[in-house]
Each structure stands twice: as structure tokens, then as C-alpha cells.
Amino acid sequence: MRIEGKEQIWKEYQKEIPNDDFFYVRSCIRQNLFPASEVIFLKILREELSKTIYETPHHTTCGGIGYHSDIVPIETVMTIIARQFALMTEAGFENYACSCITSFGLYSEIIETWNHFPELLEKTRKSLKEATGREFNIPKHLAHASDVIYKVRNEIAEKAKYKLINKHTGKPLKVVEHIGCHYSKMFPNKGIGGAEYPYVLTGMVEAWGGEIVDYPERRHCCGFGFRQYLVQANRGYSLANTHKKFESMEPFEPDMIITNCPGCPFFLDRWQYVIAETEGKCYGAKGQGIPVFTYEEVAGMVLGYDPWDLGLQVHQIAVEPLLDKIGIPYNPETKYQGLNGKDLGKPELPKNICSC
Amino acid sequence: MKTLYEQLAKDVRFQEGMNACINCGTCTAICPAAEFYDYDPRRVVDLVQSKNEVEIEKLLREDTIWLCGECMSCVTRCPRKNAPGLIIMAMRSLSQDLGYFTDSEKGRQQLALKRTIGKMILDTGYCLYRRWVTPEAHPEGGPIWKWTFDNVDALYERLGCNLDGEGNGVLRKIPQEDLDELKRIFEVTGGMDRYEKIENYSAKKAEEMGLSMDEYITQSVLGKQ
Numbered sequence: 001m002r003i004e005g006k007e008q009i010w011k012e013y014q015k016e017i018p019n020d021d022f023f024y025v026r027s028c029i030r031q032n033l034f035p036a037s038e039v040i041f042l043k044i045l046r047e048e049l050s051k052t053i054y055e056t057p058h059h060t061t062c063g064g065i066g067y068h069s070d071i072v073p074i075e076t077v078m079t080i081i082a083r084q085f086a087l088m089t090e091a092g093f094e095n096y097a098c099s100c101i102t103s104f105g106l107y108s109e110i111i112e113t114w115n116h117f118p119e120l121l122e123k124t125r126k127s128l129k130e131a132t133g134r135e136f137n138i139p140k141h142l143a144h145a146s147d148v149i150y151k152v153r154n155e156i157a158e159k160a161k162y163k164l165i166n167k168h169t170g171k172p173l174k175v176v177e178h179i180g181c182h183y184s185k186m187f188p189n190k191g192i193g194g195a196e197y198p199y200v201l202t203g204m205v206e207a208w209g210g211e212i213v214d215y216p217e218r219r220h221c222c223g224f225g226f227r228q229y230l231v232q233a234n235r236g237y238s239l240a241n242t243h244k245k246f247e248s249m250e251p252f253e254p255d256m257i258i259t260n261c262p263g264c265p266f267f268l269d270r271w272q273y274v275i276a277e278t279e280g281k282c283y284g285a286k287g288q289g290i291p292v293f294t295y296e297e298v299a300g301m302v303l304g305y306d307p308w309d310l311g312l313q314v315h316q317i318a319v320e321p322l323l324d325k326i327g328i329p330y331n332p333e334t335k336y337q338g339l340n341g342k343d344l345g346k347p348e349l350p351k352n353i354c355s356c
Numbered sequence: 357m358k359t360l361y362e363q364l365a366k367d368v369r370f371q372e373g374m375n376a377c378i379n380c381g382t383c384t385a386i387c388p389a390a391e392f393y394d395y396d397p398r399r400v401v402d403l404v405q406s407k408n409e410v411e412i413e414k415l416l417r418e419d420t421i422w423l424c425g426e427c428m429s430c431v432t433r434c435p436r437k438n439a440p441g442l443i444i445m446a447m448r449s450l451s452q453d454l455g456y457f458t459d460s461e462k463g464r465q466q467l468a469l470k471r472t473i474g475k476m477i478l479d480t481g482y483c484l485y486r487r488w489v490t491p492e493a494h495p496e497g498g499p500i501w502k503w504t505f506d507n508v509d510a511l512y513e514r515l516g517c518n519l520d521g522e523g524n525g526v527l528r529k530i531p532q533e534d535l536d537e538l539k540r541i542f543e544v545t546g547g548m549d550r551y552e553k554i555e556n557y558s559a560k561k562a563e564e565m566g567l568s569m570d571e572y573i574t575q576s577v578l579g580k581q
Contacts, residue, residue, distance in 0.1 A: 028482040031517075031526045032489065038526055039516040057524050058534045065483035068426045069469045070448040071554065072477070074369065076547035083537065105428075113368055120368065131540040181427040186439075188432065195432045221388045225425025228389070230473065231465045232493065233579050237425065239496075240392045273498045311515050316498040336503070338510035347503035 015192050017151045018141050023093035024055045025084055027100030028065065029262035030294075036311025037296040038099055041145055044299055048159060049152055054091055059084050064102040068226040074113075075127070078120070081110050082128040086136035096139035097148050101261040104144040105182025108190045111138060142190070144183060146260035146295050150192060150200045153207040161304030163209030166255070167327040172211035173255040176290070177201035178245075178268065180261025181221050195219075201258050204295060208302045217248035222264040229267070242271035246283045246290075253285070256322050257292040268292045273316045276353035287354040289317035301328060308335055318355050360412045360450070364404070367446035373431075373439030377401045383430035383440045395423040397430055397440035404443060416451040422462035452553055458561035464576040467558040470551055471573070478539055481530030486512075486519070 026038055045051040063080045066072035088096055098104050114121035128134055149156070164173045179198045184191025193199030196219075202212050223241025228234045245268070259265040272289040276282050284290045292315065293301075300310040301323075307330045312319045323330055338344050349355050364370045383397045384390045390397065400420065403411045415421055424444040431439045448457070457463030476485045491502040504511055509519060518525025542548045562572035 026526070028484045031482075032484045032486045035512050035517045035526050036515040055524050057522075057528050057531060060481040060530055060534055060538050061477055061483045063477060063483070066473050066477050068445075069473050070445065070452070071466060071470045071474045071550060073449065073546045073550050074367075075545040076542055076550075079541045079545045080538065083541065113372070116372065117368055127541070127544050131544040132537045181429060185432045186428045219429075221425065221427040221429060223388060223425070225388065225427060227422065227465060227469060228425045231468060232577050233465070234462075235496070237389065237392045241388045244391065270496050270498060270501075274496050309515070314500060314504050314511075316500045338507070338514045342510055342514075344507040344510055345503070348499040350499060 015147065015190070016141065017143050017147050017192075018095045019151065021052045021093060022054065022095045022097040022143070022148065023088040023091055023139075024053045024145075025059050025062075025096070025098045025103070026055070027098070027103065027262045028061050029102075029266075030099050033262060033266045034294050034297070034311060034314065036309065036314075037294045040296040040300045040305070040310055041099070041149070044156065044296070044303065045148065045152070048303065049155055051152075053097070054093060056087055056091065059087055062098075062100070062103040062106055064100065064106045065226065065230075067106065068102065069230060070227070075123075077106060078110050078113075078124045079127045079131065081107060082124050082136050083132060083134060085138060086128065086132070086134035088139060089135070089137045094137070094140035095143065096141065097143045097145050099145045099262070101144065101180030101182050102263075104142070104190075105180075105186055107142055108187045111142065112187060114138070144191075144200075144260065146183075146200050147192060149295055149299055150203050153204045156299055156303065157207045157209075160208060160302040162302050162326050162328055164205060164298075164302065164326065165209045166325045168325065172209055173322075173325065174213050174253060175205045175210040176213045176215070176218075176249050176252075176254040176257040177205060178222065178257055178259045178261070178264050179219075180259070180264055183260060201260055201295060204298070205258060208298070213249065213252045213254050215249045215252050217245045220245050220248075222261070222267045223271075224263045224267060229263075238267055239271050239274060242267050243275060246272065246275070249290075250283050254290055255325060257290055258295055258298050259292060260295050265292045265294055269315055269317050273350060273353055277351055280352050282353050284317075284321070287352075288321055289353055291315065291317050291319045291322045293319075301326070304328070306330070308337075316350070317353070359407075360409055360416065361404070361407045363450055364412070364443075364446050367449060369439075369442040370446040373442030373446070374401070374405065375436050375438050377405050377438055378436055380435065382433045382435065383438070386429045386433045387424075387440075388427055388429065389423045389425050393423045395420065397424070397444075400447075401438060401440050401443060404447075413456070416447060416454065416456040417459040417463075419460045419462040421447045421451065422457075422460065422465070452550065452557075455553070455557035455560075458557050461576065464558065464561065464572070466554050468573050468577045470554045474551055474554075478535070478542065481535050481538060482527075486527060
């Protein structure tokens with residue numbers, strides 16, 4: 001049988017993802033901005049699915065944000081990454097899973113560079129030995145953490161208590177998926193589905209009952225742009241690019257957004273707030289925003305975890321309207337509480353965008 | 357003495373990213389920076405491939421090369437497998453090596469990045485450290501950012517994190533022996549040298565401009581007050 005067209009293209013962008021036994025490294029940005037997401041990732045894989053996910057307190061940042069802010073040279077990030085691989089090697093693992101998209105892109109770039117320039121691999125080995133005394137193997141498999149959840153999406157679906165379906169209409173929720181640029185734009189064959197038809201989040205959404213929205217600016221950057229957000233004077237770049245995406249998706253009336261990048265959900269969430277506060281415009285129905293989620297949060301939602309255990313209270317755009325659509329119960333009284341019901345006060349309400 | 361083009365060509369990212377550009381402009385059409393700024397990656401790549409030293413030096417000294425967001429959308433689209441984003445990264449490295457970056461307003465922002473992101477990396481092992489990301493510097497974070505900032509210990513504990521704690525977990529304290537290894541990597545591989553160059557060239561420029569270092573940073577980060 002001949003394989004043609006999209007089927008042929010799709011075949012080229014299949015990716016082998018191991019079923020178990022990962023060495024896991026955390027994301028600087030994700031830990032700070034969506035602190036519960038990595039907790040949920042490990043809970044799902046270890047407790048729900050009995051996978052082996054090893055972590056060590058000894059890994060550091062990969063240096064990616066510094067590299068893409070151009071303050072850290074490539075030789076330095078190569079050696080930091082070599083050290084992370086050394087920790088994996090010392091722990092006896094071959095499958096490497098990282099939580100951050102910037103890291104995933106950088107790992108892919110560095111491994112590709114070593115493949116093209118073997119002398120740089122040797123130089124990195126020497127630098128790492130000189131600096132730390134360590135030696136390393138390159139991982140047999142490199143996965144982004146969203147690849148791992150994609151791999152087990154059907155197992156999650158089997159255990160799910162809720163589906164991404166509007167309980168009032170019985171129709172699938174309309175979901176915008178936003179893929180971090182560094183997942184596959186540089187190296188399409190490193191991501192599931194490549195750069196044009198990335199399937200990593202679409203596969204999750206379809207498995208969990210939702211329907212993907214295809215809109216013109218689906219592949220446009222969220223606007224992080226490293227120095228373009230990190231330096232205050234440049235932040236208009238970030239806002240303008242998020243604005244472009246929302247203007248493009250608005251006519252399709254999405255119910256929610258799912259992302260696989262540490263920074264994107266923050267920008268898509270917070271710039272909606274800024275647009276509402278400065279221009280009075282809200283992109284959701286009835287003065288609401290469009291809620292933005294990490295893929296771990298969505299997995300936790302369908303599995304029936306308490307929304308406040310998932311960290312949904314750190315979102316600026318209220319999630320309650322979406323929880324109501326799906327039929328996920330929540331207690332408004334415990335939203336802003338700490339452990340053992342400790343009262344943490346309440347955040348101020350925004351002026352223009354609906355908050356629950 | 358190597359030409360600027362020859363120095364760029366030593367950078368592995370330049371070697372990976374610079375093939376023959378056909379000036380189709382696809383990179384500019386897809387570029388988020390071109391959407392927002394007066395920025396044209398096609399023009400940058402074309403000027404560089406011309407090997408015109410005067411034009412290359414101008415690029416290394418002006419704002420243009422600092423406008424890219426390094427999203428690498430251009431890499432996906434280029435029909436000739438050029439990577440304008442990688443060429444920009446090689447140019448930014450050379451601009452900092454030579455001290456040219458301080459000639460442009462956007463280039464001068466490197467000092468602020470070095471003193472924030474660069475400091476967090478070496479001091480904490482993270483490129484972002486929650487307690488240092490204040491609501492005042494991030495008003496776009498909204499009331500929720502302020503609430504999470506004000507309640508960071510209690511909230512992150514409630515969410516199962518290990519903020520500044522020993523052992524594994526979200527935002528654990530990275531042990532000092534690991535920070536020492538990280539610093540040693542910076543020393544061995546040129547990371548510390550890059551930091552020092554950014555500091556030294558910036559101090560020299562601040563003096564030329566008649567500014568204190570605080571004024572220099574404020575101007576670069578917020579614009580002239």
C-alpha cells in the first residue's frame with residue numbers, strides 16, 4: 001500500500017516515546033509561575049499509572065533563558081546540559097524528560113550540534129571533566145514532559161471522571177492548543193507531528209473528549225521573546241503578539257486554551273487581563289476571559305482532582321465558568337486558603353474582566 | 357586580524373544557520389518581531405551574506421539585532437534552510453565580545469539582563485527566583501500575582517511545593533555544592549568572561565554618557581526618565 005499526502009508527512013513526524021523509566025528535570029519558569037503543575041505531573045505518572053520517574057535535587061537550570069537572552073555563551077550551556085546528562089547517567093537512566101520547552105529546544109539544539117560537530121562534543125566532555133570531574137552519556141530518548149502525557153493520554157482517559165464536554169449542550173468543548181515555539185519549530189522531527197501539525201496537545205484534547213479549534217494564528221508565538229518580555233521597556237512586543245493571537249481566535253469562540261510551554265500560559269492569561277483593563281475588551285463570553293491551562297492541569301481536571309490542588313487559583317482569568325461547563329465541583333470558600341484552611345486573604349478584583 | 361564576517365563564521369550557530377539566502381522574505385512575513393518593530397530579518401541575512409564589513413559593523417552597533425525574540429519561527433519556514441534567529445544569536449555574541457552592544461539603546465539592556473537573570477542563575481541555580489520577581493516590576497501579573505507574591509510560603513506549601521527546602525520538589529533549594537559546580541562551568545567555558553565583558557563595557561559606556569550605573573540601567577530598562 002502506498003502512503004501519500006498528509007499520511008506520509010505524519011509518518012515522518014512520529015516520535016518514539018518510552019513507556020516508563022524517566023530521569024526528570026524541572027523547569028525554572030514553570031515552578032515559579034504554575035507551581036502545582038509539576039506536582040500533578042508526578043502524581044499522575046507515579047500514583048495513577050505506576051511509572052518510574054526519577055528526580056534529583058542536584059540538577060540546576062539548563063541556562064536556557066540566559067542563553068536566549070544572550071548573556072550565557074553556547075559553550076557554557078553545552079556544559080551545563082552535559083552535567084544534567086551526567087546526573088542521568090550516574091542514576092542509571094537513559095530516558096530523559098524535561099518539563100521546560102526552552103530546555104527541550106536547547107537540548108535538541110545541543111545534541112544536534114554535537115552530531116554535526118563531534119569535536120565540540122569532545123570539547124564539552126573535557127570542559128565538564130575539568131569543571132566537575134563528571135562524565136556523561138547522551139540520552140537514548142529525549143522527551144518533553146508533554147510527550148510523556150501524550151503517550152499515556154488514553155490511560156488517563158480510561159481513568160477520567162470528566163470529559164472536555166459541555167454538560168449543558170452535550171457538545172465537545174472548543175479548545176485552542178498553543179505549542180511552545182521551541183518544541184518543534186527548530187527541529188520538527190523532535191516533536192510529535194512536527195512544526196506544522198503538532199499533535200502532542202491535540203492528541204490529549206481529542207482523547208479527553210474536546211474538539212480542537214483551527215484558527216489563522218494558531219502557530220504564532222505567544223510573544224515571550226526572552227529579552228522582549230524580560231526587559232520592561234520591550235514588553236509591548238509580548239503584549240502585541242498575544243493580542244494578535246486573541247484577535248485571530250476570537251471569532252471561533254473557544255472555551256479554553258491548553259499549552260505545553262512554561263511561559264505561554266502566563267502570557268496568554270495575563271495579557272488578557274491587561275487588554276481588558278486597558279482597552280475594556282474581554283475575549284470570552286459575558287465579560288469573561290478565555291481560561292488558559294497547562295496540560296497537567298487539564299489532565300488533573302479530567303481525572304477529577306480538586307481544582308485548587310491543581311493550582312488553578314493562581315490564574316488571573318477565572319476558571320470557574322469552565323468548571324461549571326464541564327460539571328467539575330469546586331468550593332469557592334477554599335480557593336484562597338492555605339494548608340488546613342489557613343486564611344490567605346483575597347486578591348483585589350480586576351476592574352473590567354469578570355473574576356469569580 | 358580577522359574580518360567581522362570571519363569572526364561570525366567561527367560561531368557554530370552561524371555555520372548552521374547561514375546558507376545562501378534567496379531574499380524571498382518568508383522569514384520576515386512570519387516574524388513576530390517584524391510585526392511589532394521596524395525589523396526585517398531578510399535584510400539582516402542579506403547584509404551579512406554580502407560580507408560588507410561596514411554594513412556588518414553597523415548592524416553590530418545598532419538596535420536592529422536586539423529586536424529578534426529568538427522564537428525561531430523563521431527556521432521552520434525558510435525554504436533554503438537558513439536560520440536568521442541563529443545568525444542573530446551569533447551577531448549578539450560578537451557584538452558583546454567587541455563591546456559594540458553599548459552603542460545602541462537596546463544593546464545596553466544586556467547589563468540589566470546580566471544583573472537579573474545572570475545573577476539568579478549563579479546565586480540560586482534557577483533562571484527565575486520567585487521571591488525576586490516583584491509585583492512592582494511586573495504589573496501585568498495583576499492582583500493574583502501580588503496575592504501569590506504576598507502569600508508565597510503558605511500558598512506554595514499548600515500546593516505541595518518545597519520552596520527553599522532540602523531535597524527534591526518544586527523550587528527546592530539547590531545545594532551549594534551544585535551551585536559551586538555551576539560556577540566552575542561558567543569559569544571554564546567562558547560564561548564568567550561574558551559576564552565580565554558586559555559589566556566592563558557597560559561601565560565604560562556609562563562613564564562616557566556621564567551616568568551612574570543605576571542611571572544607566574534605569575535608562576536602558578525604562579527609557580529616558
